[in-house]
Amino acid sequence: MKKFGVGQPLRRFEDQRLLTGEGSYTDDQRPEGALQAVVLRSPHAHAVLASIDCEDARAFPGVRAVYTHAELDAAGIGDIPCLTLFPGKGGKQAITPGHPVLARGKVRHVGDPVAFVVAETLEQAQDAAEAIMVDFDDLEAVVDLEAAIAPGAPQVFDEVPGNVCFDWDIGDAAKTEALLESAERVVELSLVNSRIVVNSLEPRNAIGEYDPASGRFTLTTSTQGVFKLRDQLADKIFKLPRDRFRVLTPDVGGGFGMKIFLYAEQVLVLFAARDLGLPVVWNGTRSESFQSDSQGRDHLSKVRVGLDAQGRMKALHVSTLANLGGYLSNFGPYIPTAAGAKMLSGLYGLEAVYCEVKCVLTHTVPVDAYRGAGRPEAAYLLERLADYAATEIGLTPEEFRRRNFIPKTAMPFDTATGITYDSGDFTRVMERALEKADWSGSVSRKEAAAKAGRYRGIGIGCYIEACAGIGEEEARVRLDEDGGMTVFVGTQTNGQGHATAYAQIMAEQIGIDPAMVRLRQGDSDELSQGSGTGGSRSLLMGRLAIEGASEKVIERLRRIAGFLLEAAPEDIELADAKFAIVGTDRHVGLAEIARKVYAQSESLPEALRGEVLEAHIAKNPPLTYPNGCHVCELEIDPETGRLIIDRYTVVDDFGTIVNPLLVAGQVHGGLAQGLGQALLEVTAYDPESGQLLTGSFMDYGMPRADDMPRIDLEFIQDIPCATNPFGIKGAGEAGAIGAPPAIVNALVDALKPLGVRHLDMPVTPEKLWRLANGLGDQKGEAAE
Template sequence: MANPNGIGASVRRREDQRFLTGRGNYTDDFKRPNMTHAVHVRSPYAHARILGIDFTDALAMPGVVAVLTGADMEADKVGSLPCGWQIHSKDGSPMKEPPHYPLARDRVRYVGDAVAVVIAETREQARDAAEMVVVDYEELPAVGSSTRAIAGGAPLVHDDAPDNVCYDWHLGDRAAVDAAFANAAHVAKIDLVNQRLVPNAMEPRAAMGEYDQSSGEYTLTTTSQNPHVTRLLMGAFVLGIPEHKLRVVAPDVGGGFGSKIFHYGEEAVVTWAARKVGRPVKWTADRSESFLTDAHGRDHVSHAELAMDADGNFLALRVNTLANLGAYLSTFAPSIPTYLYATLLAGQYKTPAIYAEVKAVFTNTSPVDAYRGAGRPEACYLIERLVDVAAGVMGMDKTEIRRRNFVPKEAMPYQTPVALQYDTGDFAKNLDIALPLVDYPGFQQRRAESKARGKLRGIGFATYIEACGIAPSNVAGALGARAGLYECAEVRFHPTGSVTVFTGSHSHGQGHETTFAQIVADRFGIPIENVEIVHGDTNKIPFGMGTYGSRSLAVGGSALVKAMDKVERKAKKIAAHMLEAAETDIEVKDGRFTVTGTDKSLGIGEIALQAYVPHNFPLDELEPGLDEQAFYDPKNFTYPNGCHVCEVEIDPDTGVTTIVSFAAVDDFGNVINPLIVEGQVHGGLVQGIGQALYENCVYDEESGQLVTGSYMDYCMPRADDVPSFTVRYHEDQPCTHNPLGVKGCGEAGTIGAAAAVMNAVVDALSDYGVTHMDMPATPEKVWRVIRDAAPAMAAE
């Protein structure tokens, strides 16, 4: 009998009980005896030379314990924050990799760059004292956008990065693309901006450092998506702490969306400062700090061209992208506009030749790194907007041009011209399921009804594919990764038959405590409440790469399966001994170990007890205990894919866009928990809609000042801004190279939504001659487009 809480069951998240009742255990909740509080002194300038720092008055303030600066860190030989991925330019030269110190030493390079830290008895005292620190700045010319960064005579962010270029990279076959364009019957072109975004997790970043003078051990409690990587980077490269003397704990984390993957300077500062002051040091960002200092996302400026034959078949794609990396290289920043973006430019289409050029530049803005989807939303948005333009060039229906160019299911596995090989996928099926959900044949009637009411209606499609579970490690290493991309899991049965799972994956909203427990319960036929999931503590888990890029089940879950395989093999040996049978005669089903052809069987609990009380145990053949560990290094990426359809209505008098309906059809491979998957899709869709209609992080191009530094200026989507989503998935195309057959679902909504929404907006404005507008489609921007087009419409 199948476990009712096993794989495929919509089990409610077990962890929500403590979250909804206020019993979560977040970094800022931790209190330690004699604990102090840190507040950073941050630059008000985007670019300036530090001439001096006077903290005499600050030290005299009540409760102040210490004021520390970059000079103090330099004296202690504290290193630069390392970058975890190296990219080489077209000419083979390595990227420019300027130092990024936790506290600036000679120059500040963006508004919010930290120059000192004040440590006091309370946060309020530290804040008051920080205002008394006097920094003598010599303001320097700044550059606040990527286009300005490469303009002639632009101020240099780093002296050793001429023209502000970090790298000038390419991928694909340029000669084949040029030849295809020379023979093309039609060419579609587009210029677009994928604007910068602020991540805005519910829990702001926080960190607490502790130092035990008796043992020489450090502990960092932090809001991290991958504590082991933080331990590695901070310990080995920044503070020089041996791994066995450094513990990193990431307890409950209230959302990350990529922004908590990276090692930040504040983590190093509080860990180092804890030893300096001999007391625990805690720092918690306020929302204004988060706007300034959390790594931002996106920020691409692109030109793309698509060559087609006379029938609308895609022949070649040419893309040129300018990517803004901000003032410094964040942990994984160089990989986002390259191997996580350009390698996805094939999309779902059988385009024979693709060539992409990416120039990444430094600017006097906050560093840019992975944000939900990380390169994949940028690729999908470019392709799907361009395909809509191509449909207009060809005079074809937008669904027909897509269907004509899909990679057919029969072509799988399919080698794209940009490195990746898709293992499975039925792209046409996604579209076939989606069309009835949105009543596509009835759209023109609905459009006419809207027009009769003075409204504009449009429909937009986006067919996306993403690459998840970056792998394998040797390939990633060849592409510039400076870490392995495997995952680790340990399955420990206790004498009572309950289980503890230790996983290197990390949960910050994904529901691992439920889904991972479902996998174990399903395999061994035990109650789900008897399975404990432990993560986020480097002292408890051997190693791990955390959670991002929808890798948790595909990589972390596969490591769990491998560990369970080892447990089962050992349990089978024990069962054979206990049942006085040959090991080959033991059958395993639903957690029962049965002698073939008999009713003699044992449950996993009985076997576990025997393993820990080995009174009747062949000790010469078996060790006591039932505790196994495994690492899993994937053979390939996984490739979730789908079709998203959005329908909008626009009020031309106000420019307000209302999403009338949104349908998402996805192929995630096998699904462990449909309820959690649907929640992940909903959250992703809202973030994609947020980028399409509301969110925009703006810097002044000349001063480098952040214009949208609070929720007064940065608009976030709210519940009443989105419709009730229609979500469907199918499981007939499981991943072929991991034991669970899963592909990943956490980023899919974000990847497809923005393109679907903007395609719908542009479709609604098509009567005004609009073929493109950049995100976000705010009411003011839409209203201006309509107003500017109205005279031309009247003249016609």
């Protein structure tokens, strides 16, 4: 292990710059002469656009243009595409109604963009937007999943009968049903996975520029990867060659899935920049984020599990309704189906699984990937089911899991949903978590709390997810003039610490000082392709690409060093960033090689001159399967409903870890988001009008510092992934997957004396107070 190489807890290089105000975000960019834009959004969830009168607005001082769908349609601007289409039941494809950049004919959720106003100042654009006269013919809206598929429900699109745009299934229906019929016991449970607003620290934004001389567009915007946006803009929106578009992403203040996708404003700033001949800037507000950023989760699932006489799960049947909102976002149908439902075997040796998913349109903000993207939904379902079933048949939660875990000796294991786990020791991971959490001592702590008038509970949340080996990735590595190295890669840091991790990888491979490694991301002109950041893919895919490019650079440098040292390249070895003749102390360092190369030294053969820059594209390897166990222990004060998480333990198997500090940060951040969903966060719409009721932080609960417990965290690193050369499994989303079931299971355990068997998220202090004081049902709803 090198001093600064793989496995070392190196502090992040990025932090000094970012924490001292030296970061450069999209909002820090201001091209000369830039105009300012605002979006006029629908105040209605469902209405006909009878007319839009923009004439008064266009006459306002400073206003340069007001655009509606009419101007975009006349210019041939395409709709925002759904990128993940695949067969459903019987080979039938999803119905994909249009997703116009500006509303056409109807609006389909509160916040649907109707007009785009461009003016010299923000205030002028805002004033003009208020002067636009829109005649809305208000229509009945539907926001609830079950109501949306009921007979006679308002239709989001006429071409989507019953509001079901995609009907999909996976698994063996006949085998599952046969095993359920022969089971000793069948346990049933209904679960809600509540809707989340993503709320990244940095709201969305976009700057559009157009160069009439070259005919090139430049979009600067906060993203999780520039290449998918470039390709959509070229192929689907403007229908121009890809080399006519450059997409730039500077520093990014959080993404969590939401910043992967193409949004209307990114199209509109480019359209306006071309039309007006000046740069156009749009900066979203927090209120707009609530109404326009893709939201997460929002599932309703009904589950049946068949058990044998020993409490072993044999078969699982899941029926899920997944809310996709008013339009199909880029990956919308993929998240509840192929991304999530394939993980419904979880850590358990089920013989059969059958899952059917109906993707439903409603008059709400579109839903897409949010941290974990389907895997948190699957893990929450399975882990709540495990606790619920254990109680039903008289087993403890830990014993139920012991009886059902896939054993280590069964690896590699083919699951009933058609995926193969390459490695894992789920029993060992859980037992270690129980030991660290002092699970056996929780009984006495619960008794002590009861004597003090408080309810105390403890819960387990085990998980496994699929990640990392997604898409292809390109990297280029360049020797710089000072002997440092620049790494160009198609991933995109959103705060994860890529600059530090990639520098450690270079230090491991070449021996270079990590401080001499520069990272370049977020410029579609610097690489030919890249799949961005999402699905915990960056470290594995980035490392594969970077090391592939570095190997080519090393080979070229070995040839140059051989010439300078008058030795054959095969007699040159690399150690600590120095190329030496094997068995001697004669060597040449990177800085000296760089001086020779960049001086275009006549002493170098022509074949060895010129910039040292090599590229490599990593092809998608098999998926990896990180797993772990969360244990939450908490107390509830019945007089106030206040909850205190007293102990929180996490044991994760992430395979080989490049930087434990970075991984710990990812787990802590994910856990905060999982805690938020379990206890505080919910996106609520009025069922009659479709109005967003939680449209600001005044109404939408976010976790704060004092909501977070101290986390006792441990990594198991001696079970490497068997399907990639580094043993990496991925870590970025794990905290958000394990936390919700662990917390809700602990809450149910605490409230068992009150007869509570299940709780739906979020379990707010109000719900807890109602339950503790006999004012609600088992889910904390108000009693009639």
